[in-house]
Amino acid sequence: MNRIFLALALLLTAGFAVAYWRMGGFKAATVALETTAKPYYLAGRYYEGPAQDEAFGDLTREAYNLRKAGKLRGDFGNIFYNSPESSRDSARVFVGVLVADTTSQQLPAGYRYRLFPAGQRVLHAHIDASYLVAPDKLYTGVKKAAEAQKLTLQNVYLEHFPEQGEPEVLAVVK
Template sequence: MKKFFYVMAGVAILILVLYTYLGGFTAPDVTVVELETKYVAGVPFEGSVEDEALGRAFQRAAKVVEQKELEGVLGSVYYNNPDTSGDSLRAFIGVIVPDPNVTLPEGYELRTVQGGKKVVHVEANANIALLPGKLYEAAFDYADTENLKLEDFYVEWFPEEDIGVLEVPIKQ
């Protein structure tokens, strides 16, 4: 029985060390800023978060950036929250580009996210596997603490490896 306890304690310590290494305990920075206009080149997606087409859209965007078909960073726009809409996701997956006058890869379209609104802006430093959870949790916690109502509209992007940003407009 003691041996089992020591093994389980060792596994727990290993998990804690790994979680710490991946950035699990780093606190996101949360502020309220004015949304800047953003241009997103990508593909629309509507369906289940489990749909393989969603994974393919993310993989295609990563390939577009890696092969320098577009200058920019991986980014997405989400038009709903799948946690509150029964696993159904409406999104636009692609690359945030600095200039709307770009030549788009085949199958890509350009969408504009108009600036000017106040948004909850969250930045976090962690492994990509942990970033979405950290970003959204921080935004929702901040909105609850500050008694803010958020729109069901989310813009996220990843400007560098292990850094993620999320902006959610505040309902006026």
């Protein structure tokens, strides 16, 4: 009986390891210091409160559903206004959809635009991985690159999760 449980445990562990590998969980983010060449426009809503609060999840689902229904065209994205470590307790984030411009589509009720301006120095991290494992890998990459290059982060982060392509984070540096 113990051999059966051991074999089952090994099989499950191998299965999880393969799934994690296929999602890109063993990859590291590529990070480079850049200056943003273009502005990024987000259509969405602002949230401030506990990251685990249902209201934060509701805003995320709402943005996803509006995009899926075609009421907003673009990719899912967020602008965090505090560090990822502290956002676990209290998040300050603009949740929404990255759009091409502010004139080509009408905003849903309650939605506003936010701008992530061009000309900012950022650490640009991207990874060929699933959006399920990407955020942790991206923020870890940004933090390590900032330490290695002796850069100070301003705790403003643009997250971009495209339908096709690599998830990315742009972290503003001083």
